Amino acid sequence: MDENWDVILIGAGQNNFALGTYLGMAGLETVICESRLENGGRLFSEEITLPGYWHNSLAYFQDNREVSPVWRELDWENGHHAEFVTPPVISSLLLPGGASVSHHQDLDGTLASLAHHSAADRAAWKDAHERFRGIVRDIVIPSYYAPPEAPGALEERIAADPAGSDFLRLAHMSAAEATEHLFESDAVRTLVLSQMAIPRGWAPDYEGGGREVLALIAGDERPQLARGGSHSIAQVLQRAYVMHGGQIRALHHVDRILVEDGRAVGVRLRDGREWKARRAVVSNVDPHGTFIDMVGEEHLDGGFAQAVRAIEPDEFSYFQVHLALKAPLRFAVHEAADGAVGQAMNVNYGPRSVKDLQAMWREIRAGEFPEHPCLHVTCPTWFDALQAPPAKHTASVFMPVPYQLKGHQPEDWVRLKDVFMEQVLSALREVATNLTDDNIVMKVPMDPCYLAGRWQNMRRGSVWVARKTPDQMGDNRPIPQLAQYRTPIQGLYQVGVATHPADAVIAGSGRAAWSVLREDLGLGT
């Protein structure tokens, strides 16, 4: 039983679910080996505080779903019961004195909020939205679902648009430069830049971050909450995959990828069982895990192994606090001034200015728990009552922190996390007017070291696996030798967040890799 397959897929994340579904539709027998019990990778919800309270312990919303070709092609929506709710406001940045600035789903809402801070910025946002929208929707987003193009090819297509050269000029800048170039108000700049690390994985000074700024402004990304919690999305992907004949084996840790004569022929599981793959092995694990740990350097040339080892991880990781609450989190002072705050999926609090964000990055890079934190606060039950028991609520706080604190080992987080949780809560109490001890039924912190242990491809707590610097993006992601999903080992493919498009959209690399496998395995169209 279980010994022979056409394709063995390692890791039950979104990309392997998509790829596995395409392979199943083509008639191949596939299995996904997942080292955890739960599928879906970062699309995870769990009762981490108390039973009945479902917390999203990494990805907490989904964007760009409606424009995703993979979502349509695999009939995830209608065929497999995906349900979403759309909070009217994407993000509100809370400022001193009850002030705030909000990014709405609807352009006019955003413009009205910006107008409180700067008429020029209102105009700049509107202009950028209108001029660049087509480029983002018609060129940039579709490029996320195909293998990366040769240098210049994508840019050539963008340049053909009337607004193309302006787009490219801004896109090549860092996020900080682009923001500074577009806007004059510190509040508006901070609103944009505070959303770069979480949830996008960009530091403000990485070259090319300007593209993220334009996607945020012009992309109509339409972030939504999956009803019941993010894990619902994983369940949908799982259903589609299994419905097309796919098999899943949970808590099946792959120790080795078996290589014979330079070709991947199967896997060995931690319990010693060996399974054969007739056609291919696909790894959704990080490249270090795939090649150094599972393939083994004896099968690799030294230069390649060195390049894999040299892949830079993210500069930051996530610290999280999950709360089971009696009453939904409220920001009474800010809500009184602008009702948008009360309808925000994501409330950002901490940075009052770009300077504060710069200080946060200095602190993170110095290995300090930020004294200038940027808290991302969400109360999903305000929009989706099903994530908690009747009339009860959940809230979660996410913040960028270093993986390793100066003077500590990563393992020390388990001793320090409670103290940091209290620090975070006390900062949050400055604006969350009902975050009293009496309101909190239960609170649980989650630290970067825990994250890395739970999702082993997030080596050193690196959520994007390979840092989003230009030398590791596009057709260089994560290294040129892996950028087309093929690897130096014949029959072995690499997908996942380490590859293009770096998880900017749902299952992008899974669909892009499908086009590569389809060709390599001669599966027709």
Place this chain on the structure above:
Amino acid sequence: MAKVMHYDGVVIGAGHNGMICAGYLGKSGQKILVVEKNMEVGGGLDSHEDRNYPGFWHNIHSVFHRGLMMLPWFQDLEMERMGIHYYKPDPGVVQHFLDRTYLGWFADVERTIATIEQFSPKDAASFRDIWGRWQPVVKNVVFPETYCPPIPIDEKRSLLEGLPEGREYLRYFDTTPEQFILEHFEHTRVRAFIGFLAVMRGYELDAPNTGYLVPAMIAWGVNPQLCRGTSHALGDNLAHMLSHNGVDYIEAVGVERILVEGGRATGVVLEDGTVVHAKSFVASNVNPVETFIKLVGAENLDSEFSAKAAAFKFSKTTPIFATNLALNERPRYITEDAHPEVAESFMHIVGLETYEDLRNLFDDCRTGQLPRKPFMNGATPSYHDPTQAPPGKATAFMWQLSPYNLWGNPLNWDKVRGEWFERQLGVWRQYAPNLTEDNILSRDSTTPLDIERHDRNMYEGDWMVGEYTGDQALENRPFPGWGHYRTPVTGLYLCGSSCHPGGNITGAPGYNAAQTIARDLGLKLWWEPLDLRRQLREMNDRVAASATAAG
């Protein structure tokens, strides 16, 4: 505008019974939707990652499964093809005593008897006698009875009286488990061992008409098995089985109401307002109070039936307080030096030194007190299945039967959680002294209240989902006259643990309900169900024929 969906059948609750029932009917060609309130399917097949140390998986609810790979549904629905595998540790159970002796239950009955013999040769003889006499009773009566819709007692008596195994069954039918145990065993430890194992199956010591279950347990054997990759793997793979059989399921949304029109169940309304029309049937895997009082509504029932439903009893003695540990090394028991075989045991029992302890626990649970003397059963899952902990590390747990209504209010469990955890751990440590602070990485607890919080179906933390007493057993489960999975609402069925044969991971209520529904719908059965009635008739015919031949 509320969403509207159309199906042949709707199953409420993706516990294992609901999914098994849906699997059979889906494979029969019915278009079915299973609706689950929780994000995760599986009901009591629930496992969580430790919240301090990743890679340690705790089996939060059910762990000790009995011979599932042999069961008809496991084979019919090709669960092995889904990757499900069971470990079968031997011995299955060891009860450790402070004087470093033990009682053990082995695959080889003679080894079990040898451990009893050291305490009482008379009990050993009695055990051997029951084991031998009850083999045909289990094989020909008790096992098929579990996997068939129940036969009313009068008819059953007439079928059984003429058969030697039938007379054996009837001989103890009217007794309580306690009466059987006291009558057949004299040593207090042997009584405690057998009594506790019966209780851990969800039986009540003093419940009439359930005494025969004790010799059945002895003959059947107590050889629990462990699901590879945690219990939840079975839940997940049952869901995969659904997809393979064309059954849809959705999670994270509960059923708000069962639609009844003209005395017939026609669908359900979900918590988000979605209306799901069911052309043929609605099957509820949740308990009858939830099903009838909350979902159907008294206005759709006659008052006598409503009163029955509202009066359905939940057990006061099944709720559990679980202590789950993430460990550097597995617990090492004080009996291991002299008896290395005990380390291999799946279930470990600690703290239970006399039958009196067990009796007292019943009193404490029923009066809502903390157990005066903790004793527990548990296991070291990672010892048998290393995937449940990081390499070289261990998971272990111990369960204490406890009252739900602690001092009259279940919320008291939130107050005593930490303190009571240490109390249980202290007792455990007497038997496994290496459970030192250095060894323990992380503690995780589940209280009787948490059971209900996670699983709304398990009212009052009762994982048996209804007290297992004579008036709520066999054809009386959930109510006298309604032991056939049908209900007064046409097209509405029950398929969960509140039906025959009760709680635990047996799949039997779902399996039996599927047969009833399929027959009512006039579907061609693609599987061959067990048929106790036919089997007993044939046995009677053979007896009659040989009597004629002899005459």
